[in-house]
Amino acid sequence: QSVLTQAPSASGTPGQRVTISCSGSSSNIGSNPVSWYQQLPGTAPKLLIYSNNQRPSGVPDRFSGSKSGTSASLAISGLQSEDEADYYCAAWDDSLNVLFGGGTKLTVL
Amino acid sequence: EVQLVESGGGLVKPGGSLRLSCAASGFTFSVYNMNWVRQAPGKGLEWVSSIGTDSSYKFYVDSVKGRFTISRDNAKNSLDLQMNSLRAEDTAVYYCGRVMGGYDTIDSWGQGILVTVSS
Numbered sequence: 001q002s003v004l005t006q007a008p009s010a011s012g013t014p015g016q017r018v019t020i021s022c023s024g025s026s027s028n029i030g031s032n033p034v035s036w037y038q039q040l041p042g043t044a045p046k047l048l049i050y051s052n053n054q055r056p057s058g059v060p061d062r063f064s065g066s067k068s069g070t071s072a073s074l075a076i077s078g079l080q081s082e083d084e085a086d087y088y089c090a091a092w093d094d095s096l097n098v099l100f101g102g103g104t105k106l107t108v109l
Numbered sequence: 110e111v112q113l114v115e116s117g118g119g120l121v122k123p124g125g126s127l128r129l130s131c132a133a134s135g136f137t138f139s140v141y142n143m144n145w146v147r148q149a150p151g152k153g154l155e156w157v158s159s160i161g162t163d164s165s166y167k168f169y170v171d172s173v174k175g176r177f178t179i180s181r182d183n184a185k186n187s188l189d190l191q192m193n194s195l196r197a198e199d200t201a202v203y204y205c206g207r208v209m210g211g212y213d214t215i216d217s218w219g220q221g222i223l224v225t226v227s228s
Contacts (some may be wrong), residue, residue, distance in 0.1 A: 035214045037154070044204055044218040045146075045154060056216060088154050090213040096168050098144070098156035098213045 004089055004101035011107040017077040020104045022089030024070050028099055032092040034072040036065055039086045084108045111135040111217040113205050118222035125195050131188040131205030139183035142208035145190050147201035159212045195226045
């Protein structure tokens with residue numbers, strides 16, 4: 001059972017804006033930055049967001065991240081069919097662990 | 110181009126051992142912390158272990174402490190995971206990853222290698 005909590009599924013139509021949330025506690029999200037990963041079917045994860053809201057080069061600006069207190073969010077605007085994937089949040093925990101969320105499966109309707 | 114290539118996976122009986130390796134190229138391996146992350150079939154990502162640049166820091170998820178050992182050879186640009194006393198619940202695809210900044214930030218991933226623990 002993941003200590004970072006994500007809704008198991010989300011959906012949206014092309015062009016729509018969707019938000020995926022990640023809830024933690026004071027020992028992880030509350031005191032450490034959050035990263036987000038995209039995993040397309042059958043492939044390795046890819047870093048989407050780091051340090052709460054920073055995008056690696058090559059990641060479209062349709063993807064954005066934010067954090068408030070012990071929760072974080074990933075927003076995807078202008079939803080496209082190729083965005084259909086699993087999305088994971090992650091954060092360092094002060095107990096000397098890296099925590100991943102359980103993942104959110106995004107469906108583009 | 111950054112490349113991470115895992116090897117050493119396969120089928121092993123419960124209680125057995127396997128050693129995974131990750132060959133790194135395309136970057137200065139010695140200046141990056143490294144992670145192992147696994148994914149059980151149909152499940153989410155689970156962090157397994159991290160190692161600092163000079164091996165002075167090593168961290169493990171509770172479920173593998175005392176059974177798995179992470180190590181690295183900066184001269185050979187390689188990362189290893191020695192897995193002993195394997196259990197069925199260790200069955201997963203294992204990824205090695207290059208850490209950027211905090212240990213939670215993996216900016217490059219290998220393709221993954223399957224470990225199956227079954228009798």
